[in-house]
Amino acid sequence: MVEKLLKLFIASAMVFSLTLVKNTHVHAAESNLESETGVFPNSNTIREDADLLSSLKVVGTKLQSRKVEDSIDLYRWLYDILYLNNKYSDSISSNSIKDEFNEARDHIPFKGVDENGNEIFTGDKYYNSMNAVLTSLQKEIVGEDSFQSLRSKKDAQILSQIKDGKSLDDLRENPKMSSGDENFFNIYYKRGQDYKDKTIKLDESYKEWINNLRRLNAKFPQSSIYYNFVDILNEAYKNTPVNYYNEIFGALNSLWDQTHYDFAHVTSNTLDSIEIKQNPSVTTYTDGETFNSNGLVIDGTYKQVWSDGRTPTTYTVNNMKYTTDTSTKLTYYDNSGNHITSWPVTVNDGVTSKTVNVPITIKPKLNSTKLTSISIASQPKKTVYTDGDAFKTDGLSIKGTFSKTYSDGSVTYEDKDNMDYSLSSTYLSVGQTAITATVTSDGITKSVDIPVTVNAKLNSTKLSSIKIASNPTKLTYNEGDKFDDTGLAITGTYEKDYSDGSKQYYDQANMSYTVVDGDSLKSTQKSVKVRVNDDGVEKSVEIPVTVNKVVKEASIDQLYFVSHPNKVKYKAGDKITTKGMKVNAVIKKTMSDGSTVYETKKNVKVLTSYPYAVAQIGSTVLTITYKYKENGFSDSKDLTQDIEVNKKDTHLVNVYKPAKVKIKSIKAGKKKLTVKWKKSKHARKYKVYYRVKGTKKWKSKTVKKTSCTIKKLKSKKTYQVRVRAINLTLKGKYSKTKTVKVK
CATH class of the missing domain: 2.60.40 (Immunoglobulin-like)
Structure with a gap:
């Protein structure tokens, strides 16, 4: 239950206002600490303080490994250090501890920003500095030798407790509740139950009950529930305790447990085993050499027996002192004829002795070495020659193979690169396929042929x-x-x-x-x-x-009807139509060689003299014009078509070009936009053009109203919009282009 409430406390502490923590709890603790007497206490207290120093160092290391930037545990750790330092204000380290305390406290939270703007943890500097000055004070308190012994054993115990999930609060001595406090506790607990069960009417008297709980909690500020309980009571006081009964009783139960629970303690520590953490630098020897322990690291495992009978626990002590024989010469075989493969190393902590065997290799002595063969390790760079050329040795490497015979009768082989050699000849001739290299070592000669190609000369x-x-x-x-x-x-x-x-x-x-x-x-x-x-x-x-021949001159030679238009009778004001009419053109081309070529262009596009039937009633002539343009040449020719214009049934329609459109507003919606404009004079309909900004192609939509909504657009894209009015075939000028970003 303590662990559960501890986690609840830490979680709630994370949401505390850090300003409140610094301005209330921190400064109050500071003023109380400054009143401590700065004298060295008796020897028993020194040993207890040394243990606390060791605990504080381990807890600081744990907070640093978790990259704690700002928390109640961090503040408690710092003020525990300041409290202990005030007991030793005459020490050499005292002022340094105060300086480092102020530096660390003033830079909470431990976070900053790197050169790329990323948030980083900055606490390593302050954690390392605090642990360094703690080490200095610890050395002053217990002396160098005592300090080393205390650190190796006590730190291992604290580390083991931290690994088991204990926090800084777990390592403190638990507060004790007096019998008088127990009576008050039971009275206040019963009073709360009566309020909750409505046995007593909830009136203004509840505030006195809350204040009594505050007084009880204030007697145990070192409990892990203290700060959380303060918050709970403050909220209950302001808002009535109706919604806080469960939290109040939970905090009271936690306070009771913490003031009535004794932690188990270790009754014995015994060296249980040792192991090789790191082998020595040298593990291979030859007959007659002595064992070298340089680089050897031995770790010891201690077994802890607990007062409450729980399962024994273990912890590791690194880099233990050991003894071994470094004067006796090593031999390949022991006295029994067995091959030696290990060497004993012993650790004795003054109570228990443990031995471990370090694996080693002992090699027999070398009796003789002789050349057995040679080979080409790398061919020469040049292997192709012309008759009479000198052989080039660049890149050639000869490797020799030597046999080694040892005192135990075994034989090994070893290659040696870049052997010195001599050649059978210097100059090469046509048909020669190899040149011989010879190596002599200790009277033994070996040869190898180097392949070459010798070609005839180029004439x-x-x-x-x-x-x-x-x-x-x-x-x-x-x-x-x-x-x-x-x-x-x-x-x-x-x-x-x-x-x-x-x-x-x-x-x-x-x-x-x-x-x-x-x-x-x-x-x-x-x-x-x-x-x-x-x-x-x-x-x-x-x-x-x-x-190809080139056209030097081109013109229209003939223009003729293939078929006349279907409609030749109109009413005044009707639109002229050329439907059914087909016109061919014959182009005369004079070529670069003086020849003439005639080309017929079928169904050419033509223009009419006016788009609507004239107001004049009776027969008239419609002019058909073909404009030829090709490869820099141009010409035009006309045809005429007789038409008849009759009086319109009602009145003659005059057709005018519509005015330029003025856009009133444009609004963006989700994947759509709506554009509105003023009515344009002489307009029968409107054409709305739109496109994604930065593209070339316009899309369009024709409407008769003075507004238009365009849907199925691309989200988050910026569109350009313009509008123009249309009266039959006459089109007005484009409006000003507007821009809008679609949602």
Whole structure:
């Protein structure tokens, strides 16, 4: 139950106002601590204080490992240190402890920001500083030798308790409740039960009950429930205890448990076993050498027996002192003829002695070494030569294999690189396939052949032929163009003649060349010649090309109806239609070689002289115009079509171009937008254009009203919107473009 309430206390303490903690509890504790007398107490108290120092160091290490930035445990740890330091104000370390205390307290919470803006833990500096000054005070209190013994045993016990889940509060001495306090406790507890069970009417008298509970709690400020109980009582006092009964009784039960519970204690510590934490630096020896313990680390495990009969616990003591024989010479075999594979090491703590065997290897003595063979470790860089060349040893490495015979009759083999060697010859000749390397060691000679290739001499090299490796990118031209060799690659084939009559051929890519007849291409030309000249040898190749005639002049020769429009009778004001009408144009082209070519363009697009039937009643003529434009040439020609215009049944409609639209508002919704505008004069309908900002293509929607909602848009995108009015085929100017971001 204590552990459960302790966790409840720590959780609630996390939400305390740190300002309240610093301004009330902290300063009150500071004023009380300053009144302590600074004299060294008796020896029994010194030993207890040394134990507390050791505990505080372990707890500080645990808080640091958890990266605690700001908590009640952190403040209690610091003020426990200050309380203990005031008892030893005459010590050399006292002022340093006060300085480090102030520095740590003033920088709570322990957190900051790195150069990248990330939040980091900054408490390592303050935890390390506090533990350092605690160590100094501990050395002053108990002396160096006593301190080492106390640290190795006491710290191990405290660490074991911390690992079992105990907090700083668990390591303090528990408060004790007097018989008088017990009477008050029972009275206040019963009073609360009466309020809860409604045996007593809940009136203003409850505040006196709350104040009595405050007085009782104030007698035990070292209990783990103290601060949490203060908060609970404050809330109950302000708001009536109706909603706080369970928390009040829980805190009272915890206070009772903490003031009536004694922790079990250790009755004995015994060295139970030792083990090799780290082997010595040297573990391999030769006959006649002595054991070297440098680097050897031995850890001991102690067994703890507890006063309450619980299962014994263990803890580890690191780097224990040990003894071993370092003067006796090692031998491969012991007196019984067994091969020695380990060496004994003993730990004696003054009460118990334990021994462990360190594994070692003892090698027999070497009797003889001799060369058994040689081999090529790495071939020479050059293995191909010409008749009469000198052999090059660059890169050549000869490896020797030696046999080693030992005193126990065993034989091992060892390779040795970069052996010194001699060669059978210096210069090479045609047909030679190897050169011999020889190594001599202690009168033993071994040889190995190094493979080589010796070729005949080269007499001459000449260009044999050329070919097109890749055609130029452009192969089609107009008459008069200059040949473009971009992308053209020529490969030459060379012939090599050797002194033994053999020949070899190889290709040379990207040959330099000259274009012979490519400055001004003719329509009769089928290829372009490319020439390569190398040391007086000339070779050429033809590049196939297509040269087209060029149009020098173009105009409309004829324009004629293939079929006339379906409708030739109109009422005044009707829209003119060319439906059913097909017009062909004959284009006359004069080519670059003087020839003439006629090209018929079918169903060409034409323009009419006016889009609506004229107000004049009777027969009239509609002009049909074709505008030719192609490759820089342009021309136009007209046709006429007779039409008849009759009087309109009611009145003649005049058609006007609508005015420019003015957008009133634009609002964004979820994946949609709504745009509104003022009515435009002469407008019959409106066309709304929209697109994502930064794109080119506009989408559109046609409406007759003066507002439009566009849906199914992309969320979080910014859109551009514009509107223009339409009257039949006449279109007004675009409105100003508006921008809006869709939700």
